[in-house]
Amino acid sequence: MSKWYESNTSGIVVSTRVRLARNLEGIPFPGRMNETQRTETNKKIIDAIINVPSTLSKELKVVEMDTISDAAALAMVERHVISPSFARNRKNRRLILSDDESISIMLGEEDHIRIQVIKGGLQLSETYEIADKIDTLISESLTIAFDEQLGFLTECPTNLGTGLRASVMLHLPALESTGEVSQLADAVSKIGLTIRGMYGEGSGSKASLYQLSNQVTLGISERAALDNLKSITMQMIEREQEICKNLEKISLEDSVFRSFGILQNARLLSSDEMMQYVSKIKLGERLRIIKLKDENMPIKLLIETQPAMMALNMQVQNATERDIERAKIFREQLA
């Protein structure tokens, strides 16, 4: 079954992710609960989701996070299935996961329940609908911590209200090159959204990938938050396309073909270098400068050649072996 990064990722919007934070009433939040409470709470939630007659339940399985290796957990972070903090602290933690990994429910992360749905492309209402269904299913048998005034109660006050964090991952090489991305950060913050670079430190991003998400969760309905995010996303797409049209054709083609050439021929490929060139061939594919066997290949390879993914799948021991192996994968896939 194909994963989110294997389909529908060739556009400016690479993926969509929604997350709902929920807690059970009368039990301390994960940060303050003891192991007995953790075990009992996990069991209650698993019963409410898996051990009930529902078509959804059949697709889901439980992963005992304390039984998997560090590499397997980090690879899940690289595939955006779990959060880095959930990978770090896995003691007595459970993950409910669908076969295609589009649904992942973290038990005992910051909140008792973190429902996440991720899909390739721009699919805000589709992903939210699935998360909403799971949330409703849980609340049919368990009492969710809720307050009329503050909405869904969460460990971190930044999630109070709807507990909804929706985000889109955008590929913005043109907006980045003109420096407009950093100006946009100010503008979107005024309307309750935030944009940050992925795979980079500070506001930068190695593969020109940015994550746009809602920041405010209290006093704004799920639908309004999603509409807001969608409308800004559409404006960003439009602006990115507009700048692309005005790029100087020959230098654009040159940089795409050079990057393609390096990825097809390199014998050593570091992660940083890979990101830089993948971003160029992704842009080249989208603007029909080059034609790849599969238009989803740039993002698929970017995810599959992350360090933990490689450690898990190829048994590579050190950074040099990894760079050799990464170069080999690109040579074979882009041949």
Next chain:
Amino acid sequence: MMCEQCGKNPATTHVHTVINGVSIQKNLCTYCAVADGYAGLHSGGLMNMLSTVFGESLAAYPSSNEKRCNCCGATFSDIVESGRAGCADCYKVFGPQLMSSLQRLHGKTKHVGKVPQSASGKVQIAACLQKLKEDLTLAVANEEFETAAKLRDQIKEIEAGEKHE
């Protein structure tokens, strides 16, 4: 190093001011720093920001320091230090102290949107009304006037029912 003002907590805020050539150094704990008006210095990360936000609540309600949440045992200073609530009940127990901070964090303090099935009938109706009003705005924007008329009637009906009760 301990806070030079209260001598009780570790000094975490170090302030060096130079005014008209006179240099003054202060080593303060978070509480004293906030009380002295240095809250704005804590802007490093999100947790710092939250601590600062709640710290201002702490300065306004120093007496709440001793109170503990019955469910999880957290005190208000636990919440301030971690920037996190200990359990759902904490929001009830320390609600009044937290409210102004939450207002600053989100801009609003009243939930709008989905309510769980366990919520009271009144809350369910309010959520239903809010959703219908959103639908109505959307229908009007899309010039679907027949749908809009139906929605308006539904809203009127529910609102009339509420008044009747």
